[in-house]
Amino acid sequence: MGAVSTSNLILVVVVVAVLLVLAVVAGIVLARRRRISLREQEAERPAVQGGGYQAGGGFSFSSGGATAAPAEADQPEHPVRERPETEGQPGVGDDAAEPRDSARRGIVDVPLPAEGEVEAETGTPREQPADTTDTDTGSGATETDAERVQDGADGGSVVADEIPGDDSTGTATRVPDQGRVETPPEPAPAAEPVTEVEEIEPTAGRLERLRGRLSRSRSTFGQGLLGLLGAGDLDEDSWEEVEDTLLLADLGAATTTEIVERLRTEIASRGVRTPDDARALLREVLIDALSTEAQRSVRALPHGDPADGGKPAVLLVVGVNGTGKTTTTGKLARVLVADGHRVLLGAADTFRAAAVEQLATWGERVGAEVVRGNEGQDPASVAFESVSRATDSGVDAVLIDTAGRLHTKTGLMDELGKVKRVVEKRAQVDEVLLVLDATTGQNGLVQARVFSEVVDVTGIVLTKLDGTAKGGIVFQVQRELGVPVKLVGLGEGPDDLAPFEPAAFVDALLG
């Protein structure tokens, strides 16, 4: 009996020991699994910065930096979520804090010739505004250290790509600013064949040609309204439907009320009877609602003859990431070049190496010089150098693509405000174009308000109108900001940029 109970006891102890070992092993495995899956999630999820954006949904912008983006489920499906290209190009709604490039490019940092060298080479001393010395040396009493424009000597050199046939690149490699993780610099590319400058489509009549691109807006907005108004006597329900159609198309409450009131009055007083009458009236009312006193022309012509010491027009292109700033800058350069102007592009979106590359490609395609900085470099220094180069080389216009990151409203204020202040040390800023993604609806308006607090926005570029059924955002944005929509983006193609003309736009909407 004693022997039995001893062996039983041993058996029980062995079983318990085995179970314990199994439990420990299982615990370790589970713990490991959990840790790995957490890490994976962290790696996949872009860091949510204050005022940043969450990938995958529509834009979410908040000022002040504390509010997270609304839950995915609450957001309308983004019409242009499916993007045809994936090679390092930014996606709408991608988080600004995380570089979206699949692979990072190395940075070849080539200092520009020092000012003295430029003078010696060209024989013409570079024009120095009274306070530029402060900017370059950092001895200005009014500027903080952080505001000083970096020059070639402090690790913030700027690269100028003379396109085509630039021989200034790839000559020197420098260790960039401390504190940044750098991939090894790529070897300087072997002499590339001179890029063929592309043929650019004529710029006249583009909105007309691109009418088909507005088809989504046309069917919901134009056709819906014409159907209602052309149907004869309108009762209260019909007017409510008219109102709903306008609201759904993103015209906003104020514009909608105004338009409906005007339509009601005019229909009664004019005795609108036929669908054609209704159409003519609607056209007139919509065009009036879009009209503004402000000039729609883009101020991109130089001040005087650049060959004779005239200064180039300076345009800043601002907006949040993914709205189409770089694309718009490139498209606008094409329009200017097609119209016979010389442009220089400033790649001050130093936040993303690919954005700089993207702009350089646009420059190459139109034969424009590109001034660019290192990834992470102070955008103001790149902007300053761009304007300096543009002035020296006598181009008609310099287009500066800025970084659109919005960690916090204060950060944006500092950065953009600084870019503008620094550029103004060299030349007058003629145009600040705010690029808004039409597909983001109300978010676009929030962005617009924040940007207009930071810089004097002089014109709006509404991109991706081809990807939305809510063309009405044009009405609202103009009304809210009191700034005219000057250009519209109607596709990803290089020539899918059109000047905004109310009549042509309304005609396109009404089909």
Ligand SMILES: Nc1nc2c(ncn2[C@@H]2O[C@H](COP(=O)(O)OP(=O)(O)OP(=O)(O)O)[C@@H](O)[C@H]2O)c(=O)[nH]1
């Ligand atoms: N459908 C459509 N896509 C556009 C339009 N304009 C730009 N895009 C696309 O929008 C995406 C983002 O454009 P970018 O020019 O890189 O945007 P960005 O604002 O410069 O972004 P960051 O460089 O990150 O600041 C690209 O895939 C463009 O092709 C447009 O008018 N219509």
